[in-house]
Amino acid sequence: MTPELSQLFEFLRFPSISTDSRHKGDVRACAEWLDAKLTGMGLTSTIHETAGHPIVVARNQHVEGKLNLMIYGHYDVQPVDPVELWASPPFEPEIRDGKIYARGATDNKGQMFAHVLGVEKALADGELPVNLTLLFEGEEEIGSKNLTPFLEAHREELACDVIAVSDTGMVGPGIPTMGYGLRGITCGEVIVTGPSSDLHSGVYGGSVMNPVTAVARIVASLHDADEKVAIDGFYSDVAPLEDWEREAWSKVPFGEKEYLAETGAPASVGEAGYTVAERLWGRPTAEVNGIGGGYQGEGSKTVIAREAMAKLSFRLVPGQDPDDILDKVEAHVMANAPKGVDVKFVRGHSGEPYLNDPHSDYGKAAQASLATTFGKEPVLIREGGSIPIINTFKTILGADSLMLGLAVPGCKIHAPNESFNVENFEAGIELNQELIRRLGALGKKS
Ligand SMILES: [Zn+2]
The missing domain is CATH 3.40.630.10 (Zn peptidases)
Known part of the structure; x- marks a missing residue:
């Protein structure tokens, strides 16, 4: 040695x-x-x-x-x-x-x-x-x-x-x-509350907003069909990739096939118009890190949960300001909150790109x-x-x-x-x- x-x-x-x-x-x-x-x-x-x-x-x-x-x-x-x-x-x-x-x-x-x-x-x-x-x-x-x-x-x-x-x-x-x-990061949590306690879904179903459905709608509203983040103004300050970067990254021996092998995912999906490397290193994202609410046990339980939540994080790129993004996320969550539930957005930690x-x-x-x-x-x-x-x-x-x-x-x-x-x-x-x-x-x- x-x-x-x-x-x-x-x-x-x-x-x-x-x-x-x-x-x-x-x-x-x-x-x-x-x-x-x-x-x-x-x-x-x-x-x-x-x-x-x-x-x-x-x-x-x-x-x-x-x-x-x-x-x-x-x-x-x-x-x-x-x-x-x-x-x-x-x-x-x-x-x-x-x-x-x-x-x-x-x-x-x-x-x-x-x-x-x-x-x-x-x-x-x-x-x-x-x-x-x-x-x-x-x-x-x-x-x-x-x-x-x-x-x-x-x-x-x-x-x-x-x-x-x-x-x-x-x-x-x-x-x-x-x-x-x-990349930078910013995080937040969506908390949706509905009725004052869990409700029987037969006795009350169809007459009150279900918090789990509400959270699902909010989460689904984060992306459009091209996997772009659908939050108003989310991309407005994003520094575009320079030509030399796209050129340099295209030479990085980092292919879709190797990436699928590494992740075990059946397909690579992301923002249209960008390579995997560009999506990872040069573009911002919205992610759901956790979602919960309602009955999680064995079999079925016919209940409308009183509360549901989702944990969100956003990877940011140069140009984006974490506080500004969090403002936009909060506005988006509120704008997409269905009627009949209380929606709270709790701001989490941030780091600059x-x-x-x-x-x-x-x-x-x-x-x-x-x-x-x-x-x-x-x-x-x-x-x-x-x-x-x-x-x-x-x-x-x-x-x-x-x-x-x-x-x-x-x-x-x-x-x-x-x-x-x-x-x-x-x-x-x-x-x-x-x-x-x-x-x-x-x-x-x-
Ligand atoms: Zn370490």
Whole structure:
């Protein structure tokens, strides 16, 4: 085993499960190990206490005139349940068929440690060409609650020009991938109440509005026959896809057939006029995440329920404002509420969409680093999901994030038998060296 792998194995052996208070000591021990590693590399490393798990920040000697690069990652992991489905114990890393199996192998210890070792290799060549800040938190898997106040309190010390984050995916093994956008989200719940209690459907049926029917009508009104969202003004601020994006995405080896195999769905259905990739990365959606009301037990029960509900969420794209969308959703729900029931719309949580320019100097440096490392041109993608911390960085530090994910499809993050390709771990080390070199060459923008 290479010294790099054996160090990663040490890191993976800490059961740093942030959500489980029984592992509080393990999370701290993991932070201390990381701090010692960073200090051993000649960096100034500090463990910062928070109301929850610690944040580790390390830096080289910053000097005037160099570009400030921040690298972000997280050393906490998800729980391992159901542990009996693991082929090898989650905190005893093992290599099988070129993959490292352990909890955190991909998400995020393997990817963040590739950054660390890339920095170590770059340091071996002498002084770094960048002012580097490494920021590693222990609460990503539980919503990064204490990171926002930390960023606010340390805004000046953490000031940077650009951020590198490896916590996203590659579209396939050996296909270097750079993400430059994320969808936002907003949520709400529709609650419909009718009679003051459940009613006999024979005695009262046909004379009162049924709340379950009402919820079904509201849900059905969200889309038209072309699978477009039928809410007034929903698309009015959507930034249209640029020609270069449609062109770039058409080259992503991501076909309908593979997609059906991955999802197990009988057919791909979505907004007319867009490819699967475009629907996922560049178009907004309305989804029903849950619907309920009435009798759910065995057999039949002739009842008109007094209440019914539906949980809705909306994935948003650049241009759309979560609050504005929620206003439009609420107006739509009310306008489509049948007579004879009370309809309430409860607003839920939101997150802004994110987009940066992959053709900026930083983006080009990152793409060139990916190309050198993997020996082919990277594909440019946006992601369908949301990473709130990327927006927080933009808001508080004013810096964009280069999303250089190394996770491959099927790596099973958050699930039993999580793995990370050894090949990607090694590529990640090289990628980080390249990135530091190329960003360093850009120098400080004045
Ligand atoms: Zn995760």
